[in-house]
Amino acid sequence: MSAPTTSAPPPAAVTNGAGLAGRPRRRAAGWFILPATALLLVFFCYPLGNIIWRSFTDPSAGLGNYTKLLDDGVSVTVLTRTLVTALIVGACTLVIAYPYAYAMTRVTPRTRNLMTVVVLLPFWTSMMARNFAWYMLEQRGGLIDDAFSAIGIGGVVLLGSVAGVAVAMVQVMLPFAVLPLYSGMEGIDKRLLDAATSLGAPRWRAFARVYLPLSLPAVLSGFTLVFILTLGFYVTPALLGSPQQSLVPQLIATRVTDLLDFGGAGALGTVLLAITLLALFVVSRFANLSSTTEKAVTNE
């Protein structure tokens, strides 16, 4: 309610800062953004631009790095694997997050607080601790292997496979899906379900015809968020995956650290960035992603 829902406020918002004593300070306020903007330009935008530039010039000018991606017999496979993994992780995360977020909108405030903490703690607590935990769980003789052995299925060792990476990523990504879903669902008037049932629709049909369509923008932005983040995730595949089944981030890292091939890494990175921007562009036509991201981050 109080969260900013539009990234570009209506013109009226510009003048409401004026107030009584506002005018002289208004120009000064503009200077407030300078230091941070400068920092981002020098240490974020320039490096990004530089790596993109190098993808076209290093070692020689032209599209060599990009044609190599097509020919080297690895990049295309890895890229496809990454996209498929991201799609699967996105879909699984959303399916799991949906009932949780829905439940959050229907419980008492006290329970909701508890549920929020349960989501936010893994969101913020150590990424390394979580990856290490999955490392333990997925290894040979780990809890998952044991559990499957107990029901007669032996040798379920997820460590070192894309499946193992995906399972861990779904868990790591859950908060990123739950929070935008919740903030979207919170905006849906729950009486619409009552209205639909009073009009003769059984509960499930009321849900399918009224609630589900209304929650789709939130689903879409949650999915996109998870998809994008999964594309660029390095630590989980690096620790839980294997070089034989690597994902794009691993490939980029290897090119840089082992081969110092900034041009090739830059080309891969540029492709990743392009896919990200494309996904953002597509989803921005249906949902306000920047506001859901903001809400997800601040839990508003």
Add this chain to the structure above:
Amino acid sequence: MSQSDNSSSPGIRIAGVSKVYSGTSRPAVDDVSLDIADGEFITLLGPSGSGKTTMLSMLAGFVSVSGGKIEIDGRDVSRQKPHKRNLGVVFQQYALFPHMTVTKNIAFPLQQRRMSKAQIAAKVGEALKLVHLEEYADRLPSQLSGGQQQRVALARAVVYHPRALLMDEPLGALDRKLRDELQREIARMHRELGMTFIFVTHDQHEALTLSDRIAVFNEGRVEQVGTPSELYERPETLFVAQFLGESTCFRGTVDVSAGVLRCGGFTPRAPRLDARLDGSDGVAVIRPERLELHTDAAAVPAGHNQVRGTVTEIVYVGNHHQVGLRFPDGTSGSAMRLAGRSLPAVPGEEVTVSWDPEHQSIVADPADEPTSGRAAEPLGAPAGT
């Protein structure tokens, strides 16, 4: 289908219904019984938290019944799912499906009833005509004003000819002018459709204007059920007297044998006293338009109760003057003078106040009420009915 034996009489029957929400001890609705006749316009009136909305939610099936039962045409529906009850519900905040056009909203209940496309189109057209919104058929709810949205909600709730129409403060979100307009519209729809209307509101004007009967809710119980004039003229409890309209309340002890209420300084005569009240604390309730003001005590009509009082203020309210009074026992009261008639006094002056005992009600004095009389609403008391 209504064979006329006692149990299957047509209408909606609420029999000893209670509701206790989990985690609370005080019932939200406490042993409420109410028979609603076919085609009746009944209003559940009460302050917020009085249980009227919970009662409506139980009728609609959104909230389960903790005790008692609800019957529709002699059938117990207490355990029935909302979508099987065939009732129409209008919500305060409209509850229109934001992703469907006006037409699709109104068609929704018909689709649930598996009607053919042609039938649906015809019925939607009729319903739109009923609420005068034909040219808005393809708009989305967000493109309509509040009043128009509520009309769509009305159309959607009646298009399938439900057994009854339940309305939860349907005018609460609208401004005054629109509210008056929609009130008339609802009254017209009631006449034209001949459907049972169950209306929830906290607004006494709305209740008095629209209803055939009113059930006054307070703290989960029904205080009194009756026609608007019965409730206004013959309140049975102090709560009803004070919630509906304004009144002057003299407190005292009931003396049935003498036929009077013994107040501090005077003893107004009270005909037709309830014998059960004898010896207990009672309150004489008189509506402002029943109080007469005289500068000359001799002018008091024979048989009137009378007491001296001081005029504290005179407020001009357009069609009448409201005269604030204070009596020697500390009671404050108010009288009404139609505009155009001369005022007998100015603030600060003493006058003789009189009234016909027939127009006064004696009700039990609930012990926990504060002792000073309070006016339920400061301005614009209804002109009675």
Add this chain to the structure above:
Amino acid sequence: MSESALKPGVRAGRDGGLGWGLKIVVGLIGLLLIAPTAVVIPMSFSSGTTFQFPPEGWSLRWYESFFTSERWMRSLLTSVQIGLLVAVTATVLGVAVAFGLNRAGFRGRGAIRSLMLAPLIVPSIVVAVAIYGVFLKWQLNGTALGYVVAHTVMALPFVVTVMSTSLAGYDRTLDTAAATLGATAWTTFFRITVPLVAPGVLSGFVFAFVMSLDEVVIALFLQTPDIQTLPVQMYNSITLEIDPTIAAASSLMVVATSIVLLMPQFVRRKRSTS
């Protein structure tokens, strides 16, 4: 008004809100969220040298190992130092930006806002490699300055968002009211604005600190044998010389970050109850 409206949610529907099926599903999802992180805690008290779960015996030897290892302690110290510097820098810069965006009316506010959020959206591996590339040239690799600058870039989105939300909820008429009551702009700022936005600033500070404390990808690229942050040391420990000391480190991280993160909540609660 809402008091008397037909209430959904807690009140309506099927009364208690959730059916049993949904309750069980929600419980399982909650478990999925919490449990994997929680297993590191019993693991850290293991007496064995393997990651057998549940451990066969209990001991504090891995905590001893953590606190007596020079390498672990140095990385912890490095992380805390960098984290605090990042928190201060990002909070100062981010709060200024949020005020600027909220109070000033200039063209391009939308662009600035997007710029501030961009580090969250651009794939982290791409950011890491890009920064690594230029830092090699600028010789910022393995320097405290390099870490602080890179982490500040990553922390800014959090601070700006938290502060923007906090300022969006700030009623500007309060400033006007203070002015009509005779307060100067400075008095208004310090007596009215600062106390009201302080919780947002605190949250921003905490988020920035935790973000830096937790960041691995960029830190992996910037590391040198001389300077490593705690997450990098953890990463190396898993890939190189795995022993349960990392379980102790993980548990400490989980507990410490949880406490730090819940702190603003408690401060806020205290405020609202006092």
